[in-house]
Amino acid sequence: MSEERTIELLIGPQHPGSGHMRLTAEVDGDLILKFEPNIGYVHRAVEKIAETKTYVQIIPLVERPALPDTANHNLGYVLALEKLLGIEAPPRAQYLRTLLAEINRIHSHLYGIGIHGIFLGSSTMFMWAFADREPFIELAQQLTGARMTYSYIIPGGVRRNLPQDFKVNALKALNYMERRLKDYDKIFVHNPVTVARLSGIGVIKKSDAAKIGIVGPNLRASGIPYDVRKIEPYCVYPDLDFDVVTREEGDSHARLLARIGEIEQSIKIIRQILDKIPEGPIFLESYLKLVSPKMRDEAEKTGIMKFPALFSALRVPKGEASSRVEGGRGEVFYYIISDGSPQPYRFRMVTPSFRNVIAFKYALRGHRLADIPAVYGSLDYFPPEADR
Amino acid sequence: MVFVPLIFPGLLTVTIVIVVLIWFERKLTAKVQLRYGPLYVLKPLGGALQMVADLIKFTFAELIVPKGSDKKAFILAPILLFTLSLLPVIAIPVSSKYAAFFSDLSLLIVLSLLTLTPIFVLLLGWASDNKFSFIGSLREGFMMMAYEIPMFISILAMAVTYDSLDLKHIVETQSSSLWGLILNPLAAIAFFGAMLMTTARYPFDITEAESEIVIGPYTEYSSVIFGLCLGASYVKLYVLSLFFAEVFLGGWNPFGGLESLHPILPGVAVLAKGVIIMGLCVFMRSVYPRYRIDQALRLGWHKLLVLSIVSVVLSLGIVGLGVL
Numbered sequence: 001m002s003e004e005r006t007i008e009l010l011i012g013p014q015h016p017g018s019g020h021m022r023l024t025a026e027v028d029g030d031l032i033l034k035f036e037p038n039i040g041y042v043h044r045a046v047e048k049i050a051e052t053k054t055y056v057q058i059i060p061l062v063e064r065p066a067l068p069d070t071a072n073h074n075l076g077y078v079l080a081l082e083k084l085l086g087i088e089a090p091p092r093a094q095y096l097r098t099l100l101a102e103i104n105r106i107h108s109h110l111y112g113i114g115i116h117g118i119f120l121g122s123s124t125m126f127m128w129a130f131a132d133r134e135p136f137i138e139l140a141q142q143l144t145g146a147r148m149t150y151s152y153i154i155p156g157g158v159r160r161n162l163p164q165d166f167k168v169n170a171l172k173a174l175n176y177m178e179r180r181l182k183d184y185d186k187i188f189v190h191n192p193v194t195v196a197r198l199s200g201i202g203v204i205k206k207s208d209a210a211k212i213g214i215v216g217p218n219l220r221a222s223g224i225p226y227d228v229r230k231i232e233p234y235c236v237y238p239d240l241d242f243d244v245v246t247r248e249e250g251d252s253h254a255r256l257l258a259r260i261g262e263i264e265q266s267i268k269i270i271r272q273i274l275d276k277i278p279e280g281p282i283f284l285e286s287y288l289k290l291v292s293p294k295m296r297d298e299a300e301k302t303g304i305m306k307f308p309a310l311f312s313a314l315r316v317p318k319g320e321a322s323s324r325v326e327g328g329r330g331e332v333f334y335y336i337i338s339d340g341s342p343q344p345y346r347f348r349m350v351t352p353s354f355r356n357v358i359a360f361k362y363a364l365r366g367h368r369l370a371d372i373p374a375v376y377g378s379l380d381y382f383p384p385e386a387d388r
Numbered sequence: 389m390v391f392v393p394l395i396f397p398g399l400l401t402v403t404i405v406i407v408v409l410i411w412f413e414r415k416l417t418a419k420v421q422l423r424y425g426p427l428y429v430l431k432p433l434g435g436a437l438q439m440v441a442d443l444i445k446f447t448f449a450e451l452i453v454p455k456g457s458d459k460k461a462f463i464l465a466p467i468l469l470f471t472l473s474l475l476p477v478i479a480i481p482v483s484s485k486y487a488a489f490f491s492d493l494s495l496l497i498v499l500s501l502l503t504l505t506p507i508f509v510l511l512l513g514w515a516s517d518n519k520f521s522f523i524g525s526l527r528e529g530f531m532m533m534a535y536e537i538p539m540f541i542s543i544l545a546m547a548v549t550y551d552s553l554d555l556k557h558i559v560e561t562q563s564s565s566l567w568g569l570i571l572n573p574l575a576a577i578a579f580f581g582a583m584l585m586t587t588a589r590y591p592f593d594i595t596e597a598e599s600e601i602v603i604g605p606y607t608e609y610s611s612v613i614f615g616l617c618l619g620a621s622y623v624k625l626y627v628l629s630l631f632f633a634e635v636f637l638g639g640w641n642p643f644g645g646l647e648s649l650h651p652i653l654p655g656v657a658v659l660a661k662g663v664i665i666m667g668l669c670v671f672m673r674s675v676y677p678r679y680r681i682d683q684a685l686r687l688g689w690h691k692l693l694v695l696s697i698v699s700v701v702l703s704l705g706i707v708g709l710g711v712l
Contacts, residue, residue, distance in 0.1 A: 007519060009519055009520075015602060016598045016599055016602060017598070017599030017600060030681065030682070117677070118599065119599045120599075120677040120678060121590060121591070121593055121597065121598075121599070121676075121677045121678030122676070122677035122678075123417065123421065123673065123674070124417075124420055124421050124674045124675070125677075127421035127422060127423060128421065128422065131421075131422045131423075187675065188677070191675075191676065191677065193591045193676050193677045193678070193679055194677050196679065196680075196683055197677060197678075197679070197680060197683075368680060368681075368682065369523070369600060369601075370594075370597065370600050370680040370681060371680070372600065373599040373600055374680075
């Protein structure tokens with residue numbers, strides 16, 4: 001027999017701990033020598049498909065790759081489109097957009113924490129986090145009519161007005177979440193086994209984090225206070241008071257704590273939005289004029305703006321525009337080139353997971369086989385979002 | 389003679405206890421995790437027959453033997469694993485008149501038979517010809533070294549305390565003195581820790597760690613022999629819990645008197661104590677995530693081993709001071 005010291009492990013795409021991708025690990029005993037994430041298993045050619053769709057059809061399209069985080073993708077795309085159209089949504093609509101984005105951020109983070117839990121073997125954390133997404137999905141449903149793929153944010157405003165009893169329900173959900181965060185702390189976040197598994201594992205140093213260009217909570221857990229909401233504010237974020245959650249350690253536990261901290265900040269933001277939200281139209285006046293009087297009356301009466309027919313033939317002036325927003329997993333970037341036809345000439349979408357995937361290579365080297373799920377979960381990597 | 393290994397506390401009781409235990413484990417975990425758990429198989433009793441349905445499913449599933457595997461070892465290893473896990477039951481007396489056979493060394497017989505089981509886990513992992521099975525069985529091998537030694541030493545402490553290697557004598561001693569748990573709590577803790585490791589309960593679910601190595605040594609298994617693999621760890625848990633009940637929880641005390649009615653009756657007390665221990669072990673699932681292998685080994689070698697050695701010293705002190 002030849003003297004081979006190492007074995008190459010192919011983890012996935014059919015493995016309970018791989019997600020929709022293949023992880024190639026070269027291990028010497030229990031130590032990882034080389035680690036390669038092999039992505040592309042769920043590539044759906046979103047960018048190419050977008051070039052064949054009208055602008056308004058792209059809204060549901062961009063939501064599909066990142067199902068736990070649809071509102072932020074929706075928002076990013078519409079902001080770029082509005083730049084091209086040269087319009088800006090009325091203040092109330094801006095508030096509603098921010099509201100949905102933050103609700104979505106909470107349940108997107110819960111999703112990541114839940115997956116992290118099951119990867120470490122804590123099925124309780126998994127079940128709790130997934131169950132506690134429910135109040136926020138319900139809230140989003142009240143607001144938008146859909147549970148996951150909201151398509152709520154449209155050029156010129158939002159589709160629906162705030163329902164009557166929304167504030168009461170929202171405050172109930174927020175109080176519930178604050179209580180639950182304490183439970184999470186006991187059962188998982190500061191469980192001695194979790195701490196032993198996560199602290200000091202998968203450290204990404206500040207300089208490395210900047211060099212490899214990761215984004216979102218993963219970057220902030222390495223000590224860099226980079227948050228698009230602060231650096232390049234959009235919607236009503238400049239009017240809101242919140243902190244950028246950073247941690248200095250840069251390890252897996254810091255990334256988990258950063259997510260927990262962001263949930264707390266999002267709760268704070270939603271409270272402020274509910275207090276501050278101004279009265280007024282939810283859809284751009286100049287667009288509303290183009291709608292038939294019957295539809296306009298109905299929209300005013302019910303607070304529900306049906307997708308106006310004018311969007312189906314929406315012609316966007318020649319030019320290009322880009323936008324970025326802070327999604328649940330990090331910075332989402334959109335770039336559109338329009339040649340004046342009903343479809344974009346070129347559509348570019350850079351998702352946070354795609355920028356974070358490289359961290360696998362650096363964070364896992366020299367660690368143990370059992371650390372793969374610990375680090376994977378902490379990066380909150382979502383393969384369909386990366387593959388687009 | 390046949391009654392003990394086959395009916396009580398042997399195969400039939402084991403099957404019933406495991407069916408109920410797994411149902412209880414799933415129900416309890418579900419309760420903690422805000423869900424229902426098993427529900428639809430026998431709905432009035434909350435899905436109590438779910439495990440029976442699962443067993444039937446396992447039995448009739450297709451048996452796949454991978455091409456590259458060592459076929460004899462692949463099929464025989466789980467069968468031997470299960471048998472050897474159950475075999476120690478014969479040496480556990482459930483009342484002073486009722487056991488398959490009485491021996492002066494029953495304490496050692498139980499432990500030494502259980503020590504053999506990890507060898508078959510190693511064998512079946514090796515025979516599967518799969519990298520994940522291989523890693524899983526290696527992990528089992530490493531873990532074995534870390535838990536067997538503290539387990540034996542903590543039991544040595546109890547043997548010193550009671551001055552006997554006979555389970556019957558140990559339980560009878562406890563009728564007139566304090567129970568083992570109170571006499572030597574350190575040995576009980578060390579043994580309990582080692583027991584969690586042996587039976588792959590959380591937080592030591594390391595050999596089967598799903599998100600890391602699929603299901604460890606059993607990755608390539610299917611059908612009824614897969615059921616045997618999974619059952620073996622529960623059977624081991626059952627045997628060790630009965631053993632724990634006898635050594636640390638006073639066995640059939642204080643119901644030894646029921647013996648005059650029927651020799652089996654005190655055994656029910658042993659079983660009840662054992663089931664409580666089993667319940668405690670399976671409850672760990674809802675509280676703890678899983679340790680990494682090196683952390684578990686460190687715990688075994690640094691903490692449990694030291695604890696068990698201290699417990700021997702404590703026992704020597706108890707004997708020296710003549711507390712018993």
